[in-house]
Amino acid sequence: MISFVETILGTVLSSFVIVIISSFMALMVDFLFPSFAKWTRMLLILLVITVVLQPAFEHLTLIRDIAHSISMMFISIYPILTASMIASGGAFGLLNFQPAMLLFANGAIVLTERVLIPLLTAALIFDLASRILPSVPFSKMSDLIRTTLLGAVSAVVATYSIFITAGGTMSWALSGLASEPIKELIKQNVPLIGSFMTESLGTIGRYSSGATIFAGGWLITSIWTIALVPSIKTLLTAFFYRWTAALIEPFAQEDITGILDDIGKTLFVLCAVSFLIAFAFIYTALFSIILVKLITTMK
Amino acid sequence: MVVHGSLMFTLVQTVVVFLLLLVIAFTVPKLQPLLYVSIFFYTLHHLINKILFPFGRNFVKLFEALPDPFAKLLIGSAILYYISELITKHIEDAGFGSLAAMSHFAVKITILTLWLQQTTALIEILSTLISK
Incomplete structure (x- = not known):
């Protein structure tokens, strides 16, 4: 965990430093050669896009690849899971497992892969385009896309929680008074997706606490960690971009801070989207574990 | 310090070139464009060699x-x-x-x-x- 934070710190902090130094460089060149100012800005944007935004692009492609492979996995594993559910008969009635929810999780991943992530990429490119050519701004467009995406993701998660509460029996041990302050803290401090994060984490938590009885705490913890690592990485990177933007605002051009800020926002939405994937992954993993356990204990 | 010395030298040189051009304009006005071009390019060459290139090298080193x-x-x-x-x-x-x-x-x-x-x-x- 520590080493992975250090890796992110390393890559993003070095881009931090690069942005700061290069804006100093641009300041000096602007002072010496004022007639070249337009192109100094252009080269600075070039530098920022090719070097500094590399971690952001990497995250986007990472989440895209994960979504792709998980949706492939679902499509291949789904018939087997349903077949074995039918084979195991009434054993699942005990747990209020709903086959529809598995299908729903699958659908959410396909939606993510086919619609949400391409739209997010479009928002990112709109942002870059409107910064490179300020006379043709698409900033409202990309804002619209981001808010729409966030709405879609929240709707999907809300549907999940309907499924789970309709299932009844599961309740989250942590959702009591103890976790309220932490939830409030996250809600207040993570911009854009704070309340969404607490809600979806609560939903996943409610679900997995019901499964703890069957799968054991350590297994659940490891599944959680695996599923949430990409999301947490994305979240941290998004924070670093926004901090960089805040730090260089006094002396950098508005374009550069604007690009970093927009990329930060896009990464927050990407984090929200990756929660959908994490949720589906957790659900399927727990489902398979419980299935295997039921089959082995029945024999 | 090297840059400082060459800077002073260049400034003095500019003043001398300016005076020279004035003298040329006064004495041989017909030859003035030709002489102006040659003196201009000579001064530019000097400026590039003594000031711009060292500065460029320093600049690149600064932003290594x-x-x-x-x-x-x-x-x-x-x-x-x-x-x-x-x-x-x-x-x-x-x-x-x-x-x-x-x-x-x-x-x-x-x-x-x-x-x-x-x-x-x-x-x-x-x-x-x-x-x-």
Whole structure:
């Protein structure tokens, strides 16, 4: 965990430093050669896009690849899971497992892969385009896309929680008074997706606490960690971009801070989207574990 | 300190060149454009060698922390643009506006060619985002 934070710190902090130094460089060149100012800005944007935004692009492609492979996995594993559910008969009635929810999780991943992530990429490119050519701004467009995406993701998660509460029996041990302050803290401090994060984490938590009885705490913890690592990485990177933007605002051009800020926002939405994937992954993993356990204990 | 000394020298030199040009304009007005051009280019050469190049090297060394070609590219193309602008203005003052425009255009194309690799990298990154 520590080493992975250090890796992110390393890559993003070095881009931090690069942005700061290069804006100093641009300041000096602007002072010496004022007639070249337009192109100094252009080269600075070039530098920022090719070097500094590399971690952001990497995250986007990472989440895209994960979504792709998980949706492939679902499509291949789904018939087997349903077949074995039918084979195991009434054993699942005990747990209020709903086959529809598995299908729903699958659908959410396909939606993510086919619609949400391409739209997010479009928002990112709109942002870059409107910064490179300020006379043709698409900033409202990309804002619209981001808010729409966030709405879609929240709707999907809300549907999940309907499924789970309709299932009844599961309740989250942590959702009591103890976790309220932490939830409030996250809600207040993570911009854009704070309340969404607490809600979806609560939903996943409610679900997995019901499964703890069957799968054991350590297994659940490891599944959680695996599923949430990409999301947490994305979240941290998004924070670093926004901090960089805040730090260089006094002396950098508005374009550069604007690009970093927009990329930060896009990464927050990407984090929200990756929660959908994490949720589906957790659900399927727990489902398979419980299935295997039921089959082995029945024999 | 080296830069400081050469700077003083260049300033004194500029004043001397200025006086020389005034004397030429007074004594041989017919030869003035020719002599002006030669003295201008000599002074420019001196300026580039004594001030611009050392500054450029210092600048690149100062921003060594940046990924490699960017500092060199920026200062190189800015200096190139500036010199081209100076020469263009000089030719224009002599009355050959179209020639000046042509030389400036050629230098601009050279600068863009210098950036070609970086621009290709940018386009590649953006296109990997779009295509799967």
